[in-house]
Amino acid sequence: MNEKKLNGFMIFISLVLCASLALSGVMLYSQRNTVKAIEKYQGIAEDVDKEDDVTIAGTYTIKSTLNISDAYKSGDTSKLDDNDKETLDMAKDIISEVITDKMTDFEKEKAIYDWLTAKLKQNTGILTVIPTRIGDSDNPHDVLKYRSAVCVGYATTFRLFMQMLDIECKVVHSSDLTHTWDLVKLDDGWYHTDCYMDSESNNYQNFNMDDTRCSQGHDWTKEYFPAATGKKYNYIFSICEELKDIYAIPKWLTNAVISKKNVISCTFKKEINEKNENEAQFMVASLVNQLDSGDKFSLSYDWMLNEKSQYVLCFYINFYNDNLAEVDEETEQKIFKAINKAMDEYYSKTAVG
Numbered sequence: 001m002n003e004k005k006l007n008g009f010m011i012f013i014s015l016v017l018c019a020s021l022a023l024s025g026v027m028l029y030s031q032r033n034t035v036k037a038i039e040k041y042q043g044i045a046e047d048v049d050k051e052d053d054v055t056i057a058g059t060y061t062i063k064s065t066l067n068i069s070d071a072y073k074s075g076d077t078s079k080l081d082d083n084d085k086e087t088l089d090m091a092k093d094i095i096s097e098v099i100t101d102k103m104t105d106f107e108k109e110k111a112i113y114d115w116l117t118a119k120l121k122q123n124t125g126i127l128t129v130i131p132t133r134i135g136d137s138d139n140p141h142d143v144l145k146y147r148s149a150v151c152v153g154y155a156t157t158f159r160l161f162m163q164m165l166d167i168e169c170k171v172v173h174s175s176d177l178t179h180t181w182d183l184v185k186l187d188d189g190w191y192h193t194d195c196y197m198d199s200e201s202n203n204y205q206n207f208n209m210d211d212t213r214c215s216q217g218h219d220w221t222k223e224y225f226p227a228a229t230g231k232k233y234n235y236i237f238s239i240c241e242e243l244k245d246i247y248a249i250p251k252w253l254t255n256a257v258i259s260k261k262n263v264i265s266c267t268f269k270k271e272i273n274e275k276n277e278n279e280a281q282f283m284v285a286s287l288v289n290q291l292d293s294g295d296k297f298s299l300s301y302d303w304m305l306n307e308k309s310q311y312v313l314c315f316y317i318n319f320y321n322d323n324l325a326e327v328d329e330e331t332e333q334k335i336f337k338a339i340n341k342a343m344d345e346y347y348s349k350t351a352v353g
Helices: 003-042 066-074 082-098 105-119 140-146 151-164 246-258 277-291 329-350
Strands: 169-173 180-186 189-193 241-243 263-268 297-305 311-319
Touching (some): 082 105, 082 151, 105 151, 105 180, 151 169, 246 277, 277 297
Antiparallel strands (some): 169 180, 263 311, 297 311
């Protein structure tokens, strides 16, 4: 083969190799995009080391609202658009309703938690077969206007209130990017608070948790977010009562149910140790088995250790139908009279005679 033909052949081979490599690169890129699309669809996602502009469940994005909280603190709303101004007005009304100047940061935080978990309804959005969203449910504007929220909506709205009240707060996302909640900083450290998980139960089960407690039901990038080591404002510990021994549990729990308390906790003068822990477990399990009615309320419980390494027993009581609207006695009688009359006519017309 002469030199001219050899050079032409080498150029041809080079072009073939380049085309092959380009095609391989396109195929590899396409494969990667396909895998990412499948993972996104399946809810599998790569964790990210940032707080805002993170997409949850492939749909809802965590967005900063510092412009609104800054406007609230400065009194200058000139840089806000109409949507943000409406958000600010709604948030200000709620703050004036539930917050007073004499409150501590913890009391302010609890007041906002109480409002969010009582007033908002969970919206599962695209996670249901038929979407039930009104608005987007993932941002403070739509959450406060329509009183419906997905987890991102709860978390970003809670953070907005904390920032307006000068309480440091971060939105945390789960490692698989399917859930969000908050980290709030009080005077003795950071705490996890998940309003979404406690919504409509208001039982403080996910309120002001440390990392150990939160890790029982949540997973997140611990290297990026600050460690939650606070103990003093864990609500379960702050309401703790001291019982004589485990034999005081039945009366204590039944009184709480009668009083319609959502959460109670206790320690014991006669401390629980390795010798009597089986006895304590048997007492609690037997009591729950007897008392859990199934139709009026449900019971769950936890054993925890406080900062003194004492066993703390906590009961969470979820009452059913507590979200029904309340009316006065006269109206209630009229309503039931109308219902009963209609049902009597219905059964008389549909009875098989």
